[in-house]
Amino acid sequence: MDYVRASSVEEALQAAQAPGAAFVAGGTNLVPDILFGRRSAAVAVDISRLRELRFIEEREGRIRIGALTTVTDLLESALIRREAPPLCASAFEFAGPLVRNRATIGGNLLDASPAADLAPPLLAQDGEAELRSAQGGRRVPLQDFFLGYRKTAIRPGELLCAVSLRPLGPSGRSAYEKLQLRRAMAISVVSAAVALWMEGETCREAGIGMGAVAPVPCRSAAAEAALRGRPVGEAEIGAAAAAAREEARPIDDVRASAQYRKRMCEVLVRRLLRRAAGLPER
Amino acid sequence: MERYEVTFRVNGEARRASVRGQDTLLRVLRDLGHVEVKTSCEAGDCGACAVLLDGEAVNACLVFAAQADGCEIVTVRGIGTEANLHPIQRQIVEKGGVQCGFCTPGIVVAAKALLDRNPSPSFEDIRRGLAGNLCRCTGYQKLFEAIAAAAEEMRG
Numbered sequence: 001m002d003y004v005r006a007s008s009v010e011e012a013l014q015a016a017q018a019p020g021a022a023f024v025a026g027g028t029n030l031v032p033d034i035l036f037g038r039r040s041a042a043v044a045v046d047i048s049r050l051r052e053l054r055f056i057e058e059r060e061g062r063i064r065i066g067a068l069t070t071v072t073d074l075l076e077s078a079l080i081r082r083e084a085p086p087l088c089a090s091a092f093e094f095a096g097p098l099v100r101n102r103a104t105i106g107g108n109l110l111d112a113s114p115a116a117d118l119a120p121p122l123l124a125q126d127g128e129a130e131l132r133s134a135q136g137g138r139r140v141p142l143q144d145f146f147l148g149y150r151k152t153a154i155r156p157g158e159l160l161c162a163v164s165l166r167p168l169g170p171s172g173r174s175a176y177e178k179l180q181l182r183r184a185m186a187i188s189v190v191s192a193a194v195a196l197w198m199e200g201e202t203c204r205e206a207g208i209g210m211g212a213v214a215p216v217p218c219r220s221a222a223a224e225a226a227l228r229g230r231p232v233g234e235a236e237i238g239a240a241a242a243a244a245r246e247e248a249r250p251i252d253d254v255r256a257s258a259q260y261r262k263r264m265c266e267v268l269v270r271r272l273l274r275r276a277a278g279l280p281e282r
Numbered sequence: 283m284e285r286y287e288v289t290f291r292v293n294g295e296a297r298r299a300s301v302r303g304q305d306t307l308l309r310v311l312r313d314l315g316h317v318e319v320k321t322s323c324e325a326g327d328c329g330a331c332a333v334l335l336d337g338e339a340v341n342a343c344l345v346f347a348a349q350a351d352g353c354e355i356v357t358v359r360g361i362g363t364e365a366n367l368h369p370i371q372r373q374i375v376e377k378g379g380v381q382c383g384f385c386t387p388g389i390v391v392a393a394k395a396l397l398d399r400n401p402s403p404s405f406e407d408i409r410r411g412l413a414g415n416l417c418r419c420t421g422y423q424k425l426f427e428a429i430a431a432a433a434e435e436m437r438g
Contacts, residue, residue, distance in 0.1 A: 003286055024349070031344045044346060044348075096329070096414025097413060098340055101338045101339060183413070
């Protein structure tokens with residue numbers, strides 16, 4: 001495998017046009033995939049030193065996160081903790097410290113595991129991917145970015161540059177939980193994030209992101225619709241949790257059965273909505 | 283096959299290597315004689331290969347050697363030597379936190395990184411700081427006690 005280090009985004013885009021080119025940043029997925037023959041590349045285009053892609057900022061009413069932002073960066077960001085608590089919580093539960101120091105938000109999304117931990121929080125807060133190629137840039141809402149099992153909408157020669165999300169703001173309430181079989185270094189059994197934007201007692205906007213209950217990380221449009229324009233009471237929460245369960249289509253695997261995941265999807269969404277709404281734990 | 287000349291400092295000493303694109307930092311460090319960096323899972327799951335890369339604790343098996351060109355690398359031998367043990371190392375020995383010793387280099391690196399950032403860690407902080415390091419022998423308890431003792435010793 002050849003190796004080239006890009007010293008600018010333009011250089012990276014140029015190098016990516018070579019057949020069999022793969023971007024490498026933190027390497028936490030790519031390097032072992034190459035070593036164990038799960039993936040091959042003709043050339044690794046190292047973008048890990050492109051500082052211009054490693055940032056967390058508030059811009060034009062959105063929180064923008066550069067694709068090379070590490071999970072440790074997310075964990076340590078006061079802006080993320082304040083405006084995207086589910087993302088902060090997800091970063092806290094992510095793998096272990098050694099991996100967090102290298103894993104990037106871009107890499108987690110492009111790996112597109114159904115259980116990608118950073119995806120549900122981004123989905124819940126209206127996440128959007130910013131892509132760039134030699135031909136120009138485009139934006140894709142995150143729920144449209146995941147096309148199928150480990151398949152995203154990124155095109156050959158394209159670079160995922162950033163992801164943006166809707167800040168919680170003063171009217172926002174949120175919660176996150178990851179079900180896992182260990183307390184660290186574990187793939188999610190089920191994970192979920194909820195974000196509610198309130199106007200008085202009424203929920204104006206809702207975002208519900210779910211992981212490991214479908215071939216892709218996903219939002220539950222039906223659950224969100226059950227909350228929009230209504231107070232967040234027991235009945236609405238029950239309806240939303242049931243709707244989320246209906247939309248879940250998990251599989252049996254080594255970690256859990258599909259039946260358990262479907263059940264836990266409803267439990268988690270109900271629990272998180274209660275937490276976000278300030279209702280007592282049951 | 284294309285080879286790339288990389289230079290980096292390991293424990294303060296300038297080293298150079300001629301590496302293939304797919305060679306990991308773990309394998310190149312060991313080829314350079316740094317066999318204190320252990321080969322174990324090579325998948326980023328066990329932490330045996332932990333090194334400090336420009337001050338950050340990382341799994342060396344997850345870094346292409348070519349990516350480390352120009353970097354400062356610290357292995358367990360750069361944290362303390364037999365003649366001059368770091369408190370983390372001495373406490374691990376004294377508290378009984380070492381049996382086979384295979385996980386120990388990675389544990390020392392992870393613990394050093396933890397204490398560099400948080401000189402007064404809670405027990406939970408220590409558990410989280412070592413969450414990426416597997417030990418098959420000790421059951422972890424004495425390792426956590428050792429690091430707590432090292433932190434207290436280093437605070438003076």
